[in-house]
Amino acid sequence: MSRAFDIVVIGSGAAGIAAAVSSARAGRATLLLDKNPAPGGTGGLSGLTTLCGLYDEAGNFLNDGFTREFANALTERQPPAQLEPEAIPSKHAGPETGAPIKMGRVWVRPYRPEKFREAAAHLLSSTPNLQPHWQAPLANVSVANDRIVSVNGFNVGAVIDCSGSAEVAQAGGAECLETDETTQATAVIFPLHHVTPEIHTPAEAVKLLLPLARAGFPPINFQANLEPNSLTAKFTGQPAQVPALIEFLRTNIRGFENCSTPLKEFSVARRAGRMIVGEYVLTGADVLGGRKFHDAVARGAWPIEQWNAAGQARLRYLPLGAHYEIPARSLRAAKIENLFMAGKTISADANAIGSARVMGCCLATGAAAGVLAAKYLDSQK
Ligand SMILES: Cc1cc2nc3c(=O)[nH]c(=O)nc-3n(C[C@H](O)[C@H](O)[C@H](O)COP(=O)(O)OP(=O)(O)OC[C@H]3O[C@@H](n4cnc5c(N)ncnc54)[C@H](O)[C@@H]3O)c2cc1C
Incomplete structure (x- = not known):
């Protein structure tokens, strides 16, 4: 096995998949490492x-290229041929057709997690120049003269940190910014099947779930997930509490008598954590002001989301019809010249990351970081 790669990508979430495929398609020998x-x-x-x-x-795509390609790869059944994807009426919307649905002021793309994994695995295995290594945690980063020279013993030309928590930057000594859990609270996410509650208003939901709070369980949110009789739960407690929580729902809450989850293990999902300080730090004001940049490489329009420990969200929207741009400088580390970042770790302040961390943006910054890292290597010839 070669001990040298042009580009090493750490992490294979939305950002890492996009970064690895894009850098390999730019002709660069790419190694993708993930601990999973x-x-x-x-x-x-x-x-x-x-x-x-x-x-x-x-409801039109903000970013084309790989972002759109990946979203389309989640489609399981083609919509009727005479309809443009953006014009699909809601009766055709759903995980199968790939049509977006409107939730309040924003559009989202429903998908099945199995299809997400399948699309990712297919894209990674069918892209030439790309070698994924699984169960390969980041173990070692060597830096010399403000450049990363090797990762886990592999010599590298450039590195893209898509770890979601700036693992490469931490190991390599790059400066990072942090969010805190008072505004980006963690949650345990799991699907619940065979649920038939009759909830029409938020007040009804609160009333229905009151026994949970009385029994001492931490707050929980439910989101429709478009599979019949299913919900996605976002629970603010600990993974170890989930089996007891499900048992309590089955025994005490109308409509949840037969509920179950296919997951065997539960883990805490972090909304945000550490961002790497880049050549430019994207701010909350840039996001809410729909700011544009001369070196823009991605677009976003999602509201700034902040979640407190009680599972309550505060959403701050851009003006109607506005979008903001993410500059290339926010994907390039300030102090380590061959370190790039994408997804949750881009150079953004605690407000801006509340918008830029959603997966559509992660795909877009991942694809852009792959291209930027390849161009950086071209410039070193
Ligand atoms: C509770 C919650 C609800 C959310 N809801 C939504 C939603 O409805 N829609 C939406 O679009 N977004 C949502 N988000 C945000 C979104 O899911 C994430 O911000 C996004 O998926 C991050 O993508 P990423 O590629 O940057 O990182 P991740 O998806 O976190 O991927 C990081 C990868 O890096 C790997 N890794 C980490 N450390 C190492 C290491 N040391 N060595 C090797 N590999 C490593 C991990 O195994 C992982 O595969 C939610 C987030 C949370 C926590």
Whole structure:
């Protein structure tokens, strides 16, 4: 096995899949490392079922290229031929056709996590120049003269940190910013099947779930996941509490008598953590002001989401019809010249990352980081 790669990507969530495929398609020998046994990251492995951040106000794609390709790869059945994807009426919407659905002011793309994993595995295995290594945690990063020279013993030309928690930057000594869990609270995400509650208003949901709070369980949110009689649960407690929580729902809550989850293990999902300081730090004001940049490489329009420990969200929207841009400088580390970043670790402040962390944006920054790292190597010839 070669001990040298042009580009090493750490992490195979939405950002890492996009970064690795894009750098390999740019002709660069690419190594993808993930500590997990398979690709998917949070989008494929946590039980999430809505891809956010793909669309503008009108339901049109904000970013083309790999972002659109990956979203289309989640489609399981073609919509009627005479309809443009963006014009599909809601009766055709759903995980199978790939049509977006509107939730309040924003459009989301429903998907099945199995299909996310399958699409990721197919794209990674069918792309030439790309070698994934599974169960390969980041173990060692060597830096000399402000450049990363090797990762896990492999010599490298450039590195893209898509770990979701800036693992490469931490190991390589790059400067990082942090969010905190008071505004980006963690949650345990899992699907619940065979659920038939009759909830029409938020007040009804609160009333129905009151016994949970009285029994001392931490708050839980439910989101429709478009599979029949199923919900996606976002639980603010600990993974070890989930089996008891499900048992309590089955025994005490109307409509949940037969509920179950296919997951055997539960883990805490982090909304945000560490961002790497880049040549430019994207700010909350840039996001809410729909700021444009001369070196823009991706677009976003998702509201800034902040979640507190009680599972309550505060959403701050851009003006109607607006989008913001993410500059190339926010994907390039300030202090280590061959370190790039994408997804949850881009150079953004605690407000901006509340928008840019959604998967549509992660795909777009991942694809852009792959191209930027390849161009950087071209410039070194
Ligand atoms: C509770 C919750 C709800 C959310 N809801 C939505 C939603 O409905 N829609 C939406 O679009 N987004 C949602 N998000 C946000 C979104 O899921 C994530 O921000 C996004 O998936 C991050 O993608 P990523 O590729 O940057 O990182 P991740 O998906 O976290 O991928 C990181 C990858 O890096 C690997 N890795 C980490 N450390 C190492 C290491 N040391 N060595 C090797 N590999 C490593 C991991 O195994 C993983 O595969 C939610 C997030 C949370 C926590």
